[in-house]
Amino acid sequence: MRTASLLRLAAATLACALSCAPSGAAPPGESGGTPPSSRSWARSDELLRSHLWEQVRALPRGERPTVGVVLSAGAVRGLAHVGVLQVLQDAGFPIDAVAGTSMGAVIGALYSAGLDMERLRSLPERLTFRAGSDYTTFRLIRLFLADSPLSTEKFEGFITQEIGEKRFEELRTPFACVSMDLRTGEKIIFREGPVAPAVRASSNLPGLFKPVLYRHRYLVDGGVVDYIPIDAVQLLGADWVLASVTEGDFSRSMPTNMASTLSQIFDIRGALLSRQQRRQAQVLIEPDVGQVDFRDVTRAYEVIEKGMQATTERLPAAEESLILATLPGLMKRWSPKP
Numbered sequence: 001m002r003t004a005s006l007l008r009l010a011a012a013t014l015a016c017a018l019s020c021a022p023s024g025a026a027p028p029g030e031s032g033g034t035p036p037s038s039r040s041w042a043r044s045d046e047l048l049r050s051h052l053w054e055q056v057r058a059l060p061r062g063e064r065p066t067v068g069v070v071l072s073a074g075a076v077r078g079l080a081h082v083g084v085l086q087v088l089q090d091a092g093f094p095i096d097a098v099a100g101t102s103m104g105a106v107i108g109a110l111y112s113a114g115l116d117m118e119r120l121r122s123l124p125e126r127l128t129f130r131a132g133s134d135y136t137t138f139r140l141i142r143l144f145l146a147d148s149p150l151s152t153e154k155f156e157g158f159i160t161q162e163i164g165e166k167r168f169e170e171l172r173t174p175f176a177c178v179s180m181d182l183r184t185g186e187k188i189i190f191r192e193g194p195v196a197p198a199v200r201a202s203s204n205l206p207g208l209f210k211p212v213l214y215r216h217r218y219l220v221d222g223g224v225v226d227y228i229p230i231d232a233v234q235l236l237g238a239d240w241v242l243a244s245v246t247e248g249d250f251s252r253s254m255p256t257n258m259a260s261t262l263s264q265i266f267d268i269r270g271a272l273l274s275r276q277q278r279r280q281a282q283v284l285i286e287p288d289v290g291q292v293d294f295r296d297v298t299r300a301y302e303v304i305e306k307g308m309q310a311t312t313e314r315l316p317a318a319e320e321s322l323i324l325a326t327l328p329g330l331m332k333r334w335s336p337k338p
């Protein structure tokens with residue numbers, strides 16, 4: 001199926017080039033002569049795709065689709081997004097806008113603020129539940145006995161420490177994140193104002209952590225209403241979307257405590273929400289992290305590696321999809337000047 005798909009890409013591109021190129025000029029990827037035999041199709045197809053991909057990369061925004069990258073919720077599983085971004089960046093894949101929910105909001109904010117990949121890969125060394133919240137044995141006992149959720153105030157300080165007191169308007173890459181108003185159920189999309197409190201609200205698991213009071217709203221984790229925030233990145237102008245999805249495999253585990261029970265409910269809700277959202281993305285990347293517990297930071301680097309593996313496997317399909325979406329822009333470049 002992969003070869004057939006590439007052959008269709010080659011045929012479509014050559015047809016466009018032949019119809020648009022000046023008289024007597026050979027289109028990109030064709031030099032005339034005897035048509036290649038069936039044995040050489042695969043090699044010719046790969047060369048053509050590589051050539052077209054370099055042209056797509058060279059196009060300025062406006063002459064190709066605006067590329068949005070969406071990072072799902074997923075707690076520790078969401079660290080796979082670091083691996084996804086690493087492979088995309090190494091491949092020179094254009095990223096014009098980013099949106100995220102929960103851990104996706106954390107990774108998306110740090111990336112959009114301009115943190116280099118080395119710093120992002122070392123994130124597990126600095127990001128733990130204890131570093132970002134009052135997630136300690138004493139606090140958990142208080143949660144059970146006094147029905148008092150834990151605070152994530154320290155987590156906001158962590159984000160500020162990483163990126164400074166940046167506002168959305170100051171980020172290197174346009175970014176949005178999602179939260180939910182606990183009183184109304186309304187989805188809140190942050191695209192302006194200070195970044196740190198918005199990210200804190202987007203990653204604030206309800207039931208375990210206190211709602212974040214922000215502009216007269218009580219906000220909790222955005223994954224409750226928008227697990228894969230494709231609509232948020234579209235508001236930033238994206239018309240071609242790659243989504244990294246790190247759902248948990250709740251069908252194979254039984255919660256053993258309150259925290260894992262809340263997480264599993266959250267995963268089930270996210271899976272239901274994501275069914276429709278998946279259809280809105282041009283390309284899906286799904287790292288194999290479903291069995292990783294949402295708190296298990298000991299597997300953080302394994303999770304990042306899973307993200308890299310999944311993206312490496314899907315990269316050719318992503319490039320092909322963006323090439324096809326960019327053909328109208330390429331055709332304009334190949335058209336003869338009046």
